[in-house]
Amino acid sequence: MKKLIIMGGLSVALLSPSLVLAQGNQATHHTGIYLGANYGGFKARGGDFDDDRDLIEGVAGWQISPYLAVEGNYIDFGKYGSRHAKADVDGYGAALVGKLPLTDSFAIYAKGGRFWWDGSVQIMNVRASQDDESWFYGVGALFQISELIGVTAEYKRYDIEYDRRKYPVAANNSDIDLDTVTVGLRFSF
Numbered sequence: 001m002k003k004l005i006i007m008g009g010l011s012v013a014l015l016s017p018s019l020v021l022a023q024g025n026q027a028t029h030h031t032g033i034y035l036g037a038n039y040g041g042f043k044a045r046g047g048d049f050d051d052d053r054d055l056i057e058g059v060a061g062w063q064i065s066p067y068l069a070v071e072g073n074y075i076d077f078g079k080y081g082s083r084h085a086k087a088d089v090d091g092y093g094a095a096l097v098g099k100l101p102l103t104d105s106f107a108i109y110a111k112g113g114r115f116w117w118d119g120s121v122q123i124m125n126v127r128a129s130q131d132d133e134s135w136f137y138g139v140g141a142l143f144q145i146s147e148l149i150g151v152t153a154e155y156k157r158y159d160i161e162y163d164r165r166k167y168p169v170a171a172n173n174s175d176i177d178l179d180t181v182t183v184g185l186r187f188s189f
Contacts, residue, residue, distance in 0.1 A: 029066040029101055030144075033189045035059065036152065040182030042077060044087075053080050055180060061097065063188070069097040071111065077178060084124055089160060089178070091117030093136060105144045112137040115158055134159040142186065150186040155179070 036059035043053065055078060061071035076090040095113025102108065115136045120129045138156030145151060158178040 029104075030147065030188050031063045031065060034061050034063060034069075034186050035189075036061075036184050036186040038152065038154065038182035038184030040154075040180055042080075042178050042180040044080065044176050044178055054078055055182070057182060057184070059184070059186070063099075066101055067099055069099065071095045071097050071113075075180075081122075086122045087119060087176070088121075089117055089119045091115055095136070099142070107142045107144075108140070109142065110137070110139050111156075117158075117160065119160065132161070134161065138180075148188050150188065152182075152184045152186055154182045154184070156182075 038055075038057040038059065040055055040057075041053050042055050055075060057073055057075040059071060059073045061069050063069045071094070073093045073095070074091070075093065077088070079086060079088045081087050093113055093115040095111045097109050097111040099107050099109040113136060114133055116131075116133045118129070118131050120127060122128075136156055136158040138154055140152055140154035143151045156179075158180070160176045160178055
């Protein structure tokens with residue numbers, strides 16, 4: 001089901017340039033406050049996108065100009081891993097967003113910022129927690145359905161690195177980048 005939702009959102013985002021040519025001014029040039037919610041999936045470095053890996057994200061931002069925004073987010077990756085090694089990560093982020101409006105209803109954007117996260121890892125029944133901060137970056141597309149409502153499709157990478165010294169059996173790789181693919185709704189005010 002998740003793959004169907006994500007693929008539907010990505011299809012709307014990718015097909016929207018042809019759809020928006022027939023529409024009037026829908027405000028990709030809008031400035032002000034926006035709120036959003038995203039749903040999607042993620043994969044850890046070297047893994048695959050899996051139906052068991054859901055994430056939810058809340059977004060709040062201020063579109064300073066048609067081309068620049070500042071944004072904060074909360075993201076919960078839930079629990080992921082195998083029977084022998086499991087992880088649970090969530091956190092808050094702050095980013096700068098550069099947006100390029102291509103039409104009155106469609107824009108692409110890139111973002112980058114800092115992510116403050118809490119993680120809990122269990123390896124062979126030994127659990128350890130860690131709080132840290134790392135960088136994240138991503139790209140996305142925004143399709144304005146109306147002046148106040150938009151649909152987003154986004155890819156982001158979070159650079160998560162665990163402290164190997166906390167575990168009796170070291171993980172193969174302590175650098176666990178998390179790649180995300182999400183679709184969401186954005187409400188502008």
